[in-house]
Amino acid sequence: MGGRRRPRRRRGRAPGGARRGGRSPSDHGGAFVSDVVAADPFAGIVGQTDAIAVLRAALAVPVHAYLLVGPPGSGRRAAARAFAGELLAADAVAAGDIDAADRHRRLARLEAHPDLEVVEREGASIDAEQARSIVRSAMRSPMEGRRKVLILTEFHLAGAVAPMLLKTIEEPPAGVVFVVLADVLAPDLATIASRCVVVRFAPLTPAVVAAALVADGVDAAVARVAAEASAGDLGRAAVLATDPALAARADWWSSLPRRLDGTGHTVVALVGDLLAALDDAVAPLLARQQAELADLAEREQQYGLKAGSRRTVDARHKREVRRFRRDELRFGLGLLARTLRDELTVLGGPAGAPVDAHRARARLAAIDAVHRTAVALDRNPNERLQLERLLLAVGPTG
Structure with missing residues (x-):
């Protein structure tokens, strides 16, 4: 890799429209970010004062492994990139080489640094072959400096292969640092967690998400609705904030019982309308993903990326779309409930007034049906079938 060109500096807006020094939705998920390095590497991460304080302190005397635990969209991945950038830039900072330090940080933010490896699952979880690849990668010497950083994403799904990685994470070669990301601290990860510094990322409240959107120039009323619909995921909120139909979808769900008349024909028509609206809702995310792919192609030419990067990104994009649709339906089901x-x-x-017991029981049963449908969405069911069953169970008002 000694023949890599020195990356040129880019000014202004990043690919896909991220503002200089600002956030793009994928700062809290994928790798589509601005390549402009802020004076504070953690500046774009909101609502995580305690977690960032732990990471800042850790930079003074880094250890071999960190476990960043928190829900999707809470800023874990952006924090991991920033932390990795500081680790990889440390020698240049000590030598007073500002340009070299800036380059290390920029490449880390882009997940394009030769001494940074980001491992994403390609299937349902990190599999045995990926685990063996992680071990081999950890054993290889850094290419540019004394340190190498491996970021392991969605590690809460790696329970089956966690024992294969325990020894390597517990005692990696000198200079290797693991940054492990997990949604939750699952019981089968307890042993690995005991070998790591655990850094907890709190769920983002709607108020924090809305404030972050407003700071990025989103209208306050739009930001409020997007934040309520985001389930604490700032990346999702940023996508929703660009969707002019969000408020109309929210009203559609809230008024749904009044649209039902007890007939299957109406149910089929309403579900058809809903699924069409859901397809439209995903469109801004698909546009951002296309911009990320264009950015990836540019970075492949400019920096050179590891084999399989495109395949990994494609797999992540499919998961993002599935999760977006699931979260959109959960938002609507919450309004219906x-x-x-x-x-x-x-x-x-x-x-003291008499209660219509029959209607009350019917509404309790409808609420229960909504909750059961929300749970079923986790199993990736047939959306149309589940929604038709639900609307038949809910029935009309009155």
């Missing part, structure tokens, strides 16, 4: 609970409250009437 709220409407049904409001109807149930009205059925109760004032204190």
